[in-house]
Amino acid sequence: MTAPARILVVDDTPANVRLIADLLAVHGYEILTADCGNDGLEKARATVPDLVLLDVMMPDMDGFAVCERLKAAPATRELPIIFLTALNETTDKVRAFSAGGVDYVTKPFEPRELLARVGAHVALRQAGIELERQNRRLREEIEAHQRARASIEALSEEIRVDQNAGGIIGNAPSLRRLLDVLELVAATDSTVLILGETGSGKELVARAIHERSRRRDRPLVKLNCAAMPRELVESELFGHEKGAFTGATQQRRGRFEMADGGTLFLDEVGELPLEAQAKLLRVLQDQQFERVGGTVTLSTHVRVIAATNRNLEAEATAGCFRSDLFYRLNVFPVQLPPLRARREDIPPLISHFATRAGRRLGKHIENASPAFLERALSYSWPGNVRELENFIERAAILARGPWLDAVELFPSALSGAPAATTEAPPATRAQTLEQVEKDHILAVLAHVGGVIEGERGAARILGLNPSTLRGRMRKFGLHKVS
Numbered sequence: 001m002t003a004p005a006r007i008l009v010v011d012d013t014p015a016n017v018r019l020i021a022d023l024l025a026v027h028g029y030e031i032l033t034a035d036c037g038n039d040g041l042e043k044a045r046a047t048v049p050d051l052v053l054l055d056v057m058m059p060d061m062d063g064f065a066v067c068e069r070l071k072a073a074p075a076t077r078e079l080p081i082i083f084l085t086a087l088n089e090t091t092d093k094v095r096a097f098s099a100g101g102v103d104y105v106t107k108p109f110e111p112r113e114l115l116a117r118v119g120a121h122v123a124l125r126q127a128g129i130e131l132e133r134q135n136r137r138l139r140e141e142i143e144a145h146q147r148a149r150a151s152i153e154a155l156s157e158e159i160r161v162d163q164n165a166g167g168i169i170g171n172a173p174s175l176r177r178l179l180d181v182l183e184l185v186a187a188t189d190s191t192v193l194i195l196g197e198t199g200s201g202k203e204l205v206a207r208a209i210h211e212r213s214r215r216r217d218r219p220l221v222k223l224n225c226a227a228m229p230r231e232l233v234e235s236e237l238f239g240h241e242k243g244a245f246t247g248a249t250q251q252r253r254g255r256f257e258m259a260d261g262g263t264l265f266l267d268e269v270g271e272l273p274l275e276a277q278a279k280l281l282r283v284l285q286d287q288q289f290e291r292v293g294g295t296v297t298l299s300t301h302v303r304v305i306a307a308t309n310r311n312l313e314a315e316a317t318a319g320c321f322r323s324d325l326f327y328r329l330n331v332f333p334v335q336l337p338p339l340r341a342r343r344e345d346i347p348p349l350i351s352h353f354a355t356r357a358g359r360r361l362g363k364h365i366e367n368a369s370p371a372f373l374e375r376a377l378s379y380s381w382p383g384n385v386r387e388l389e390n391f392i393e394r395a396a397i398l399a400r401g402p403w404l405d406a407v408e409l410f411p412s413a414l415s416g417a418p419a420a421t422t423e424a425p426p427a428t429r430a431q432t433l434e435q436v437e438k439d440h441i442l443a444v445l446a447h448v449g450g451v452i453e454g455e456r457g458a459a460r461i462l463g464l465n466p467s468t469l470r471g472r473m474r475k476f477g478l479h480k481v482s
């Protein structure tokens, strides 16, 4: 329920005040009264009413003077004032308006006319207040919107900076050559196989290819084949029909359908189970597939970019990865050099990550101290750019000034892998014993064309029982194709 409108009646004739007050009170108004100009001013200031009925002729101060004072004060400036005048001469009416009044009523007044005028001006005033309220809200919304847009602009500037050259930092000749080639391959629809150690920037390169291709306005969809339980990979790639397997309560589109017209990035493609490898080969050859549990053949126009940190060629030769799929994926191989083989990129990467970490942490960080840089240049970065990125984030958290100088974060000479000046020979890389064992098994398998048993088999060369070798292969995810 809205509060009744409050009317202030200012008149030095008590009978007039009573008459008006009674009439308005009957019609639901709340009434305040004043018997002279000064009293009227005081009451209007103390409890700002919704409307003032103001007598013109009063002994202490006439109505025009009261009106002018009310109009001069911000709190009462917008008050609608109706003059009560016994005189209906033109000059007085004009004066009433020029003093700031909105209307006038001549005495003796006609009750219905008084009620109609009061009602109309109160309604007008309330509409004005409502309009003002809405304007204020609108202004606040516009301001909030502008503030958000400002921060969005700052953010997109940041993204633009990060996306600069696809966000790929580095000037090493090996990297520059690769980026030049990317420009060429991006313009085609060819399948690209990105090879490189973990954290060396394979996904970044895949994104750069997509962004520079004519598919850039279509989706770039990613599937990390290693992160998927084997039994779900096929349904993730190709989708499934309702009821295709336990838990398939709905029909679901797969990544190939989602990426239609765009690019599908298959990370860690070497981890694909064999059955999925066969299906992938078919899509790459015929651009056709069926959803799991489905009979309808679907077509798709997807460009595939695959990445692996495994030696897929050796795995294919060893019979652990479908060689037909390997050749189909290997149409355009891109080899990403490890960070230790392009040390000149370490300083610009540090300064890029330091600025970014500083921005995120709200710190002003300029660069690395000379001592820090020296350690960074002589460290081997087995985790490549990702390791460097995380390392700089940690160093930025510890930084007390504008320089990164937490050299204690570097592994000590004994525990850390020694740095190499050029591409390190395999034995000096920070590889685990398991990795060395896996690589060796793979190399021997590749050498013998995947044969495990017999005189020329890998088991004999490795000095292992064939079933032991099979066990090791299972452990390392090396599955024989046939």
Ligand SMILES: Nc1ncnc2c1ncn2[C@@H]1O[C@H](COP(=O)(O)OP(=O)(O)OP(=O)(O)O)[C@@H](O)[C@H]1O
Binding pocket: 167, 168, 169, 170, 196, 197, 198, 199, 200, 201, 202, 203, 204, 205, 267, 307, 309, 349, 385, 386, 389
């Ligand atoms: N040249 C570069 N310039 C700037 N940032 C880079 C560069 N290379 C890699 N990065 C950053 O390093 C991190 C790891 O890169 P990315 O994920 O592309 O590596 P990856 O080879 O795909 O790793 P994984 O083999 O583990 O999937 C990302 O945050 C990426 O933005």
